[in-house]
Amino acid sequence: MKRKKGSRVTLQDVANHAGVSRATASLIVRNSPNISEGTRNKVLKSIRELGYVYDRVAANLRSQQSTTVGLIITDIANPFYSDLLVGVHNALEENGYTVFLGTTFDSDKKQEKLLSTMLEHRVGGVILCPVSDSSKETIERISHLNIPIVLAVREIKELQCDYVGIDYREGSKLAVEHLIKKGHRRIAFLGGSSESSAWKERKIGYYMALEEAGIDIDESLIIENTVTREGGVHAVTKALLLETPPTAAFCFNDFVARGVMQGLKEAGLVPGEDMAVVGFDNVQETVIYSPPLTTVSSFPRLIGTEAAKLLHERIADQEREQKRIILQPELVVRQST
Amino acid sequence: MKRKKGSRVTLQDVANHAGVSRATASLIVRNSPNISEGTRNKVLKSIRELGYVYDRVAANLRSQQSTTVGLIITDIANPFYSDLLVGVHNALEENGYTVFLGTTFDSDKKQEKLLSTMLEHRVGGVILCPVSDSSKETIERISHLNIPIVLAVREIKELQCDYVGIDYREGSKLAVEHLIKKGHRRIAFLGGSSESSAWKERKIGYYMALEEAGIDIDESLIIENTVTREGGVHAVTKALLLETPPTAAFCFNDFVARGVMQGLKEAGLVPGEDMAVVGFDNVQETVIYSPPLTTVSSFPRLIGTEAAKLLHERIADQEREQKRIILQPELVVRQST
DNA sequence: CTGAAAGCGCTTACAG
């Protein structure tokens, strides 16, 4: 029963075919209760025979609702974010939302553009993992946005918003304490950029653990670099050139840690023996690093589901007070330490 | 300049504010050329001052267009698909589309539901990675669908559609020929289900390579199992119990291969020495398997961009003849063989 | 349950 291009079957067509009014047909597609079984079945039959598909877009326009939600992440190829996406998806689809996906690749411009596009598409709300250096203008715009928004992973200090993240400070402290317990006293902090809040938080945790153990802080052991494998290679190479090189490395995340291990191997050293290495995030593949990586689990999937829940609540009640959910990280000990 | 909840600024508001007609304002937001600089700037200024956001949904409804596209994949946590997603995204965003994402987890029901939802949201087209056993009803429905659709990764024989995939047969042949060249004559084919077309194609390639080398086919070396790491463990365990176990394994994909390597280790054997292992897909993490995996690259990102291009073409010209794009795989030799 | 009317925010087509 192919239809000609462009001739969409409308609710009116269904009503005519079933011999009822459009209003009645409308009630039926929306599952209204007080409709007799007889007419309901008659209409449902017509729907099937005509191949009618409900036009949610028209319905939403009229009723001023939305059944879509935007999700803006940093990088889909990063398992941390694809896991977060899975969490968001599972939670939102349960509630009948469909998700628009956008990837910023950490570019403020891209983020700006994605937000616009999603607004133009009348999303009911947005879950945003903000880029690390959101511009003043972007922040201004977001704060004037008239729709529910939940921040995830990274916070924007200037913005009063629902937020789901993890306790980077505590996670870093766990990691560094573990290294100290293993007998290390020269512990490097490798990778990441001091501009991002995620880095600052980690540094605080790193400081706290060292101070509590009475270890002096040596700023030369803190080596910034990009949050990539390459960044890890470069950072550890630089660390090895120090007069007294570190015996352990706390890495910004698992990718950096992988680079650090690679850099060690290139220098003829054995990760886990010549230098202990700890990562962050517990990305799936850390299990098969060689050696398997000790890391801090940051539960991206859970971040996703929690963010979705917050958004759902916020959409239901715009006046609800703001919530911050900070998940507690866990140390996962493997062979790299 | 916060607005009250629900009071959306409309094009009419902008027109009033700028002192022009709504028709003129409409032309300007759509970047029509024949408008004088003066009025254009006046209107753009009003847009900024009022914080107007274009309602693409209303516009699309009126003009019977769509600026969204649906992408239905099997599993977002699988790097093969997240890579494909990256390809689709890059290509489609260039053309101004926004993408609705759905994940089937290989369930026919889920697929059915996602298709419905996307249609209801008036997507302009769909890129579908079909589930492995799409039901007759689903196939019926898809074939009666009135919108552009492109299949990717898996083909549905009963369906005349644009398609982008890779040459599984050739890829399998490459892999098995490589093993034969290495001196192996008892080569197992592990994992996957004989129901899927992807499995059948691989088997044909496997047969072809063996036959050309004059090696008799031993059906007991073909061991089906789920397409997971666990499936790989089980399959290889079974293979090792054969009277004359294989000396090499061609695995359905990289995950299965990882399971196979794990199974070998559990049995006290060394992958790459006691048994050669080849995977399929060249998922990123194969580089860090131990040993690094020899595998067949299937270019998921390229599949994504090609599928997006096909869809874009199809949307522009519904009558265009169908295209099938079959990408040629490449063998990537590492230490597991 | 029906029927007629109005409206969501836009585009289209046309006379001026």
Added chain:
DNA sequence: CTGAAAGCGCTTACAG
């Protein structure tokens, strides 16, 4: 460029 009108496919509200 303007202005008035119609329409995309639905929902809403109301009298019967």
